[in-house]
Structure formats: structure tokens, C-alpha cells
Amino acid sequence: MSTLTKTKNDYQGLRRIGLTLLYVVLAIIAIVQIYPLVWLFFFSLKGNVEIFGGSPFALPEQWRWENYVRVWNDGNIGQYFFNSVFVTITAVILTVLLASFVTFAITRMRWKLSRFVLLLFMIGYMIPIHSTLVPLFQFYLRLDLIDHPLSIILSYTAYNLPLTIMILSGFYNSLSREIEEAAIMDGCSIHRLFFQITLPMTTPVMVTTVIINMIYNWNEFIFVNTFISSDRYKTLTVGIQNFIGQYVTDWGAIGATLMISIIPILIAFFFLSNRIVEGLTAGAVKG
Amino acid sequence: MNKVMSNKKAIALYVLPAFLLIAILVYVPIFLTGYYGMMDWDGIGEMSFIGLENYANLIKDDAFWYSARNSFILALISSLALIGYLTISLILSGKIKGSDTLRKIYLIPMLLSSVAIAQLWIKIYDPNNGMLNSLLTMFGVDNPPAWLATRDTVLIAIIFAVIWQYAGFYIIIYSSALKGIPNELIEAARIDGANPIQIALKIKVPLISGVIKTTLILAIVGSLKYFDLIWVMTGGGPNGASEVIASYMYKEAFRNYNAGYGSAIGFALLVLALFITVIVQQLTKSAEDYEY
Numbered sequence: 001m002s003t004l005t006k007t008k009n010d011y012q013g014l015r016r017i018g019l020t021l022l023y024v025v026l027a028i029i030a031i032v033q034i035y036p037l038v039w040l041f042f043f044s045l046k047g048n049v050e051i052f053g054g055s056p057f058a059l060p061e062q063w064r065w066e067n068y069v070r071v072w073n074d075g076n077i078g079q080y081f082f083n084s085v086f087v088t089i090t091a092v093i094l095t096v097l098l099a100s101f102v103t104f105a106i107t108r109m110r111w112k113l114s115r116f117v118l119l120l121f122m123i124g125y126m127i128p129i130h131s132t133l134v135p136l137f138q139f140y141l142r143l144d145l146i147d148h149p150l151s152i153i154l155s156y157t158a159y160n161l162p163l164t165i166m167i168l169s170g171f172y173n174s175l176s177r178e179i180e181e182a183a184i185m186d187g188c189s190i191h192r193l194f195f196q197i198t199l200p201m202t203t204p205v206m207v208t209t210v211i212i213n214m215i216y217n218w219n220e221f222i223f224v225n226t227f228i229s230s231d232r233y234k235t236l237t238v239g240i241q242n243f244i245g246q247y248v249t250d251w252g253a254i255g256a257t258l259m260i261s262i263i264p265i266l267i268a269f270f271f272l273s274n275r276i277v278e279g280l281t282a283g284a285v286k287g
Numbered sequence: 288m289n290k291v292m293s294n295k296k297a298i299a300l301y302v303l304p305a306f307l308l309i310a311i312l313v314y315v316p317i318f319l320t321g322y323y324g325m326m327d328w329d330g331i332g333e334m335s336f337i338g339l340e341n342y343a344n345l346i347k348d349d350a351f352w353y354s355a356r357n358s359f360i361l362a363l364i365s366s367l368a369l370i371g372y373l374t375i376s377l378i379l380s381g382k383i384k385g386s387d388t389l390r391k392i393y394l395i396p397m398l399l400s401s402v403a404i405a406q407l408w409i410k411i412y413d414p415n416n417g418m419l420n421s422l423l424t425m426f427g428v429d430n431p432p433a434w435l436a437t438r439d440t441v442l443i444a445i446i447f448a449v450i451w452q453y454a455g456f457y458i459i460i461y462s463s464a465l466k467g468i469p470n471e472l473i474e475a476a477r478i479d480g481a482n483p484i485q486i487a488l489k490i491k492v493p494l495i496s497g498v499i500k501t502t503l504i505l506a507i508v509g510s511l512k513y514f515d516l517i518w519v520m521t522g523g524g525p526n527g528a529s530e531v532i533a534s535y536m537y538k539e540a541f542r543n544y545n546a547g548y549g550s551a552i553g554f555a556l557l558v559l560a561l562f563i564t565v566i567v568q569q570l571t572k573s574a575e576d577y578e579y
Contacts, residue, residue: 022378029375030392033454037395039418040407056421098305105301110293117302124313126564128512130533131557132316134323134330134540134550139316158312161305180292190297219400221515226541237402241519244406251410258403265398273391276398280456281463 037262044068044255051251067256074253075246076231077260080239087149087235088217091156096209098157099164100202104194106165107172108180118169124162129222140227151227152235156217164209167282171205172198211272212279218265236261317557323550330546341551351552354523354530355559361446361531362510368450369457369502376461377487390462394455401452401515408448409435409520435521438528445517445529452516453509457502464498465491500571507567508560532556 043051044067045060054061071077102121106114136155137146145151175198183197224238231239240257247253269276324341326334345351375393379386396404411418414433423431434444468491476486492499514533517523523530523538536556540549 022383026375026378026383026389029454030389033393033396033451036407036411036418036451040410043410052416056416056418098308101301102305105298108292109298109301110289111295111298117306121305121309124309126508126560127313127317128508128533128553128556128560130512130514130536131320131553131560132313133537134546134553135316135319136312137330137541138319139311154308155312158308161309165305184291190291190294193291194301215398219398219402221400221402221518222537237400241402241406251416254406254410258406262399262403266395269391269395269398273394277391277394277459277463280394280397281460 040255040258043251044259046252046255048250048252064252067252068260071243071253071256072260075243075257076234076239077236077243077257079231080234080236080243081260083149083233083239084218084235084237087152087156088214090149091153091160091217092210092213094153094157095160095164095213096206099161099168099209100199100206101194102161103165103168103172104198107169108175108177108198109190118165121162121165124159125166129159133222133226137226146227147229147233149228149233152220152223155223155227156213156220160213160216164213167209167212167279168202168205170282171202175201208275208279208282211268211275214268215265215276320550320557321554323547324554326547326550328547329544330540330549331544334547337547341548342555344548345551345555350527350530351532351535351555353527354532354535357442357529358511358513358531358533360442361449361513362507364446365449365453365506365510366503368454369499369506372454372457373461373492373499375454376458376465377491379458379462380465380491381483386462390455390459392455393458396452396454397456399452402519404448404452405516405519408444408516412444436525438525441521441525441529445520448516448520449510449513453506457506460498460502461495464495468494496571500567503571504564504567507563511556511560511563532559 045063106118140146140151221237224235327337328334412434420431434440521529523534536552539545
């Protein structure tokens with residue numbers, strides 16, 4: 001009996017040590033993932049003397065919020081910020097609306113080619129942007145849309161449609177048909193059915209796709225970098241990239257610029273993390 | 288009922304706008320890229336047809352193979368990193384307090400733009416004032432390398448940033464797949480005397496093999512078209528040491544005004560991505576998702 005208790009205690013002790021070790025490893029990974037951002041936040045509030053002379057791990061001696069004010073006033077950050085908001089929101093609305101139309105027609109309506117058309121949309125997910133960039137550039141050049149926000153809005157919409165349809169279709173497939181059938185019995189037209197009955201029922205999944213699209217559009221780089229040349233239309237990602245070039249040695253200014261570009265996303269994540277996780281997994285697991 | 292739901296006009300109205308958009312901006316360009324690849328063309332002036340010359344040159348081009356090699360190294364290490372991500376997800380799927388919070392912390396880098404991440408890592412790798420070398424000096428390393436300016440270290444430095452960026456993404460994908468496994472299966476195995484490691488390897492991993500396959504394709508194809516971070520961090524340098532297919536294509540098409548040759552590289556990238564997808568699909572054919 002006593003030996004049995006002893007081995008049981010040994011086992012529990014080992015288990016505890018193992019568990020502690022696991023927590024240490026998990027915590028180290030968490031620190032590696034998050035600490036670079038903390039460090040960025042610190043140096044965004046420091047002056048050059050402190051950055052280049054002091055310990056990189058020290059807190060700012062004096063919290064220089066003026067770094068933020070300076071970069072906001074110095075460059076076009078306000079303009080870039082507005083452009084990012086405008087382009088992101090326009091493209092998101094267009095994408096989610098068009099994708100909802102398609103998903104409704106494919107999953108709820110009856111026609112022979114529906115599965116084939118769905119497949120056509122899905123293949124778009126595998127196409128590398130670089131394989132289409134030269135023709136896209138020529139296309140917009142011919143339409144006089146180079147250096148025009150429409151070129152990036154249309155590109156974002158087209159390239160985000162596959163993923164958005166993928167996420168939406170999972171939800172649409174799980175909707176019950178009874179409400180739709182009842183509505184049709186009562187003489188409801190197809191358009192009223194879509195706008196007044198089905199679309200409102202999909203609000204939760206629409207929110208998910210809106211968030212995913214917002215994150216992708218907000219961070220997009222290559223389309224803006226290729227199609228947009230004037231500061232008037234640049235978005236934050238490309239704008240800060242060029243802006244930082246002026247501040248090669250002023251790390252405080254660079255840090256503040258970067259923080260300004262990532263704060264909106266961090267705030268969104270703070271409030272909507274469950275939705276974001278849901279959207280990212282829905283997109284990948286269904287692929 | 289059927290009449291309303293198979294209204295041809297309504298179907299066309301709902302599908303066509305999105306279809307036209309994706310056809311014009313995604314599908315037609317793919318074919319045009321292949322076609323432009325057969326042109327001697329600077330992207331502005333007249334094109335002249337040269338057949339398969341660009342493609343033949345591509346095969347003989349050391350710079351292309353060098354960038355392809357770097358892309359493959361990135362794809363290989365990203366694929367191997369999946370094992371680490373899977374291990375972390377398996378640990379988190381046990382009875383770990385705070386696992387949801389940990390997952391969310393891991394995810395944060397994935398939400399930031401590659402430009403911001405690249406700028407941040409440029410600062411981390413800075414030879415004199417960067418966080419990494421300050422840390423190394425603190426631990427007594429005398430002459431830590433200038434990570435991004437040294438041919439031998441640049442690729443690995445970039446790959447580490449990529450692994451950092453995507454860790455949370457794959458961890459939440461695996462975690463949500465693991466959450467889908469019915470508890471009874473795990474309980475039954477536990478009652479039969481299986482230890483946590485056996486349960487993880489013999490029950491959990493096989494049950495999510497379909498998702499593992501998807502992530503493998505995502506990691507490989509994602510690596511092949513990887514661009515933003517490398518473009519901002521090093522522009523492919525020093526001296527081509529971190530050049531990948533996508534950055535080489537961009538340089539040729541939009542910097543060196545070789546739109547024809549750039550298109551050929553873009554087309555090769557497309558073929559490569561589709562080819563690898565098919566290969567991975569075939570190799571992992573048995574790994575279908577289980578229905579519970």
C-alpha cells in the first residue's frame with residue numbers, strides 16, 4: 001500500500017514538473033511573439049540619444065509622445081490613413097455584397113452549373129498575384145486607372161472574392177430552407193427573398209468576412225506599390241514605407257509611424273479577436 | 288418553389304458581376320502572362336514576338352535558379368515549421384489553463400502588415416542598436432553578425448521573421464481542427480490506458496490529417512509567392528542572396544523594364560504553384576478529413 005502511494009506521489013510530482021516545463025516553453029514563445037512589438041512601442045517614445053546610447057530593453061526615461069505628433073504633421077500620414085480607410089471600406093462592401101449574391105445563387109438556387117461555377121471561383125484562391133501583375137498593370141494603364149484608387153479597389157475585390165465566397169458558403173449551406181419555402185409560398189419574389197430574408201440571416205458570417213477582408217485590405221502592399229504612384233492615393237502600408245526612407249536614423253519617428261499603422265488593427269483585434277480567429281480558420285480549414 | 292429558385296435571370300444577375308470581375312482581373316491575366324512571356328517587350332513600347340526565347344533563357348538563367356533555390360528553402364523550412372506549430376497546438380489542446388489567451392497572443396504578428404513587420408525586423412537585426420545583437424552582446428558574444436547585410440545569414444534571418452509572422456495563424460488552424468474532435472474518442476482512448484503522447488500521435492494527428500494537408504499546401508504555395516517582407520527588408524540583397532522568384536519577377540518586370548521576361552518568370556511561378564499543389568494533393572491523397 002505504502003509503495004503504491006509513493007509511486008502515485010512520484011507520478012504526480014513528475015506530472016507537475018512536466019506541466020511547469022510546458023508552461024515555461026509556452027510563455028517563452030508568447031514573449032518571442034509579443035516582445036518585438038513592446039520594444040517597438042518603447043523606442044517610438046524615445047529620442048535618438050536614448051535609443052543609440054541606452055539599453056534597448058529600458059523603458060523610455062521621458063515618454064516622448066511628440067514623436068507621434070511630429071510624424072503625423074510632418075508627412076502625409078493623415079492622407080495615407082484616410083486613403084487606407086476609404087479603399088479598405090469600399091472594397092470590403094463591394095466584396096461582401098458581390099460574394100453574398102454569388103453564394104446565394106450557388107447554394108440556395110437550383111441550376112445545373114452551380115457546382116462548376118463555385119469551382120471556378122475557388123481556383124482563384126490558388127493564383128499567385130505575381131503571375132497576373134503585368135497584364136493587370138497594362139489593363140489599368142489602358143483604362144487610365146493607373147494612379148487611381150479604383151484600380152486597387154477592383155483588384156482587392158476580385159482577389160478576395162474566392163476566400164469570401166468560401167467562408168460564406170459554409171454558413172449558407174447550414175441555413176434551413178423552410179423559411180425560404182414559406183416565403184415563396186406567400187408569393188415572395190426572389191429578390192425580396194434575398195434582400196429581406198436570407199441576407200439578414202447571414203449577418204454573423206458577414207461580420208466575419210468583413211473583418212477578414214478589412215485586415216487583408218488594410219495590410220495590402222503589392223497592388224498599391226505597383227498601381228499607385230502619387231502621395232494623394234497611397235495607402236498607409238506603402239506610404240509609411242516611403243516615408244520611413246526619410247528617417248533613416250530617427251528611430252523614434254520610425255517607431256511612431258509604425259505604431260500608427262498597426263494600432264487600428266490591434267484595437268480591432270482587442271475587441272473582435274473571436275471573430276478574427278473564426279474567419280481565419282473558416283478560410284483555411286475549408287480550403 | 289422550383290420556379291422561383293431556378294429563375295435564370297436572377298441567377299445571371301447574382302453571379303455575373305462577380306464572375307466578370309474575377310474573369311477580367313484574374314483569369315484573363317493568367318493567359319496574358321503566358322502570352323507576354325513570348326514577347327520581347329519593355330512594358331511600354333511595341334512588343335515583338337520571340338516565341339519561347341524568354342522561357343529558354345529562363346532555364347539558362349543562374350539568377351532565376353538561385354531565386355528558385357531560395358524560394359524552395361523558404362518553402363521547405365516553412366513546411367518543417369508546421370511540425371512545431373502542430374506540436375504547440377497539441378500541447379494547447381490538453382488541459383492547459385489560459386490556452387485561448389496564449390493562442391491569441393501568438394496570432395498578433397499575423398495581423399500586422401508585412402511592411403510594418405519588415406521595418407520592425409530591420410530594426411531588430413540592426414548590427415549596432417538592434418535588439419538581437421544587444422541581447423547577444425549581453426550574453427558575451429563579441430562580434431555578432433550584421434544579419435541582413437551578410438550573405439550567409441540574410442536568408443535565415445528573413446525565414447525566422449516569416450516563421451514568427453505565421454506561427455499564430457497555423458496554430459489557430461490546428462487548434463480549431465483539434466477542437467472539432469469529439470471528446471468521447473479521446474476519453475475512450477484514455478480509459479484504454481493511452482498516455483497523452485499516444486493520444487496526440489495516434490488519435491488526434493490522424494484525425495486532422497486533412498487540415499494538415501491544407502496547411503502544407505498553404506505553406507508551400509505561400510512561400511513560393513512570398514514577396515512583401517523580403518522586398519522591404521532586403522530587396523533581395525545583399526547581391527541576390529535573399530532573392531526569391533517573386534522578387535526577381537518584380538525586379539525584371541517593373542524595375543528593369545523587362546516586362547516580357549518578367550511575365551515569363553510570373554508564368555513559371557504559376558505553373559510551379561499549381562504543379563506543387565497537385566503533387567501535394569496526390570502524395571497526401573489518403574489523408575482525407577474524417578467525418579465524425
